[in-house]
Amino acid sequence: MSDLTLDAVDRSGAIAEAFDELTGGTRADFFRKAVIGGAALTAALETPAAAQPRNTAKDVAILQFDLGLEYLQAAMYSEAERLGEVSPKTLEWSRVVGANERGHVEAIRGLLGRDAVKSPSFNFRGVTEDDRVFTETAVAFEDLTAALLKTQAVQVDSRRVLTALASLHSVEARHAAWIRHIAGIVPAADAFDQPTSKARVVKLVDSTNFVTSAPRTRGRRQPGYTG
């Protein structure tokens, strides 16, 4: 095996150019010198999250909005699982999909890094306690999340973020088909799923009244603990 360096190969800079585009140019110099396939490259690839390229302002806004929606879904399905008041099939769905959505929360927080926002507080007002109302609401949220992600896929600046959103988008569509199947509705109603706007998502969330003011669990009073 011959040791090739990217520098030697990339005479016209085409590779570095594309690489910069993909990574925001933060590591171009390093990789010019790195030996391809060598240990140095291997080590270099174990990049800490802090070194990942910065998201554009537009991508941050998109991801933050997604994160809010994922927080809501994670909380709603987790609560339904905890209460255990829905039907066995819906309970199983809540368990699996709740875990997936909790995973999405962590994943999007990872993409945002410092720009990650905190979870809102929720009150699901009995929706997590009634099988019919829960499944209808879950269908609405899963369909809408998949639709939103299409719009965002077109809007994002970064192909890296696009790739990430795509890998979440198909999972939301799986969730949607599954809960529809449980609810007795056709899992795939159309040959093409349409995108939707952020405004429509906001409208749905507002209409549920799920988002509440946070309970005040922090205070500034003098502690009166025993000491």
Add this chain to the structure above:
Amino acid sequence: MSSLGENSRDLTRGQLLVRGVVGTGALAAGGILVAGLPKLAVSRPSREQDDRVLEWLLQVEYLQEAFYTDADRRGALDGELREFASLVAEQERAHVAELEEALGANKSSKRPDFDFGDATTNRDEFIPAAVELEEIAVSAFNGKVPNLTKPRVLTAMKIVSVEARHVGWARDLAGRNPAPQPADSPATQDQTEAAMKNTGFME
């Protein structure tokens, strides 16, 4: 710099460069390169590249369209499976039509021939086959969506969303977890081709 034969017009500048300078021969994997070395991701989206990608995705859709259409026509399935096959056939046909229309005169490949054996009539074979095909579609699309220009990104997302619904439905019918992972993997061209060959349906 480089002296390449065929397809030089289709390769990006970076790919041309690499082929020319490096020549043939494989790098020993340092744990980074998977078997069947990944191709260089230097290409930017372009209309011309869109056509190549859509052409490729069309191949994936042809397989599905033929599978469900065959199952629908043979009419050996019953109950919900029959409904599933019939509805999905209709939707895959729409996908094919959409991709063919997007390609227009640039479409170059034709529908391949397939042999589905009993997979389109025997329910015990049909469901796992449907799951397999839909998983291929979802991962193939996810693999190529980021390479497309924005208008085509939307087209592809509208289709893969429905393929993912199909896979969720089929997996539930199979008694399997419809969403076993929080994120779906994008597949490379080689992975998709290998998976398609593995179905045993390609002639």
Add this chain to the structure above:
Amino acid sequence: MRHTRRTGLGAAFALAGLLIVAAVAVVIAGASSGPSAAEPVLPASPRSALAPENVPLGPRPAAYWAPVLAATAAHQEPAGQAVVADVPARTPEGTTNIVLVLGEAERRAGELWVRARVPGEPDDVRGWMPRSALGGYTPVHARLVIDRKRLTATLWRNGRRVFRAVVGIGAPATPTPSGHFYVRNQLHRYRRPFYGPVAFGTSARSAEASDWPAGGFVGIHGTDRPDLIPGRVSAGCIRMTNRDILRLARLMPVGTPVRVE
């Protein structure tokens, strides 16, 4: 369909690293086993930063807490008479009271009752409360363990140890109680160096301080006497250095279960 798993580097790949692989790996010409030579080569599929191996399933929460919306009580049975503990709407510190909600719910006469863990003696008690008295459930993934023999506080998150510190605990005459508790609130921006920069209130009560004006609850807080740590020195509270309490404050949310051994 089986997807090729990344070899060798596994979970050590950070998000950016994945795309760097795609960008830097060099294609070496040679017959590909894929399309025929006449077919053009497609652009490579960028690796997803969120490939399954990098998105673990959302962890099972260690606990769930819910805010108390209206003063209520925890009952022995759903809709029963016997009360095991009163559950006020606010804590003595003026924060919203919270309870740990367990995985049980029952309907009685159309009303849903849920089982929860609330402050009690000698440690948390379990009882049934109307669901309507509580707000939405919030999961927590951390749990704190206080070892009274070793004088340590350890925070576990998703099965991994993420924090450890030495602590001062209750003096022999005023011991820190043992058992299962949870963090009810967090205080900051007060000015009492005795308590350090941050103080957490727990559901634990010191038996010797039950007539304490503020209820005699045990806190976890900083100190102006780091020289006493580790040690058995307090009136029941769990003290750590100010540096450690600030670290803990970044990692431990309210609702975190606390086990004192």
